[in-house]
Amino acid sequence: MMKWSALFAAAVCGPLLAGCMDDLSAGSVAGPRLSDEQTAQIEDGRAIAEGNCAACHAIGSQGDSPNPLAPRFRLLLSRYKADVLETELNEGMRVAHAPMPQFQFKPEATASLIAYLRSVQTRDPGLALVEQRCSRCHAIGATDTSPYPGAQPFRKLGQRWWRGQLRDALKTGIIVEHDTAEARVPPMKLNDAEIDALLAYLDSIATKENPAPKAP
Ligand code: HEC
Ligand code: HEC
Incomplete structure (x- = not known):
């Protein structure tokens, strides 16, 4: 069965240039080889977002x-x-629950906005790490709720942990907490590079209200 996004692409691309279908089916993050149409679409999306x-x-x-x-848009997708x-x-x-105005866009404008969003998504190692190994239980974003009820949202970690303390705990393995939680998390140890990536990720989701873990 054709994916909905492919149908969508067909509807939007019909009247446009032949290259369009290839562009959209090329998939998620815009690669280095951008066609003129893709560049123009991303530029339109950026103008809409701005x-x-x-x-x-x-x-x-x-x-x-x-x-x-x-x-932040770069973490949205x-x-x-x-x-x-x-x-x-x-x-x-x-x-x-937001002061956000309601928006309704025409499909072409939406496609531009999505193309723009894709072009700015962060694929940093910290995000990849928390997506793969933590997001099954912990909320990893700015407003989401933890899938596993007892697991603290990562944006709240700065309220409970000093940076060095968190680093030590992750290096030794947060074994006790993860084991007693009935969540059946295997003993989890992170290496220095993984901890650096995680802390950088926590910095990237930090806000005034939910600051990242602070030194020491
Ligand atoms: C006046 C402020 C404001 C403007 C303008 C605004 N937003 Fe938002 N938006 C918010 C706030 C605040 C939230 C967080 C809402 C929450 O978590 O309750 C949000 C959340 C979102 C979310 C996440 C929704 C979710 O359920 O997680 C998306 C997607 C989004 N906005 C897209 C957009 C797009 C696209 C535009 C422009 C076309 C836009 N916003 C313009 C304030 C705004
Ligand atoms: C299977 C579910 C699950 C996964 C996967 C998981 N956690 Fe947890 N985590 C929990 C639960 C549940 C707690 C709360 C334990 C408690 O309070 O006793 C917790 C607690 C924590 C705490 C302590 C929070 C605090 O403020 O006390 C940290 C830090 C943490 N997890 C980090 C991670 C990291 C980093 C990953 C991914 C590399 C991860 N967790 C993956 C379930 C999970």
Whole structure:
């Protein structure tokens, strides 16, 4: 069966240039070989984000969100599937508990916005690590809830841990907590590179309200 995103691509690309289908089917993150159409689409998306979203969200590949509650765009697709977001933006996106205005975009504008979002996603080692090994239990984003109820959201770690203390605990293995939690987490030890990546990731999701673990 054809994926919904492929149908979507066909609908949007019909009237456009032949290269379009290849561009979209090429998949997620825009690679180094961008066609002119892709570049133009990403540029359109960036303009839309700048005009409509940048007042609250960090829309680029670095920086904090002006509204600390608004997730940074570069981390958005790590917990939000692109096709779900596409549907929501096309159907009129409304965010609960937020001062975020409701948006409804035309499919072509949505496709540009999604292409832009893909182009700024961070694939840093820390994000990859927490996605693969921690996100099954811990909330790893700016506003999400932990899938495993007893597991603390990572954004709250700075309220409970000094940086050096967390480093030591992860190096020795947070064995006790993970074992007693009935979560059946295998004893988990991280090496120095993994801990550096994790701490850098915690810095990247830090906000005024939820600061990252501080030195010492
Ligand atoms: C006036 C401020 C504001 C503007 C403008 C704004 N947002 Fe948001 N947005 C927020 C806030 C605040 C949240 C966090 C809501 C929450 O977690 O309750 C949010 C959350 C989101 C989320 C995550 C929703 C979720 O359920 O996790 C997405 C996706 C999003 N915004 C997309 C956009 C896009 C795309 C634009 C521009 C077209 C935009 N926002 C413009 C304030 C804004
Ligand atoms: C299978 C579920 C699961 C996975 C996977 C998991 N954790 Fe946990 N983690 C928990 C639970 C549950 C707790 C709470 C234990 C308690 O409070 O006794 C916890 C606690 C922690 C704590 C202590 C939090 C605090 O403030 O006391 C840290 C730090 C932590 N986990 C880091 C990690 C990291 C880093 C990963 C991935 C490399 C990870 N965890 C993967 C379930 C998990």
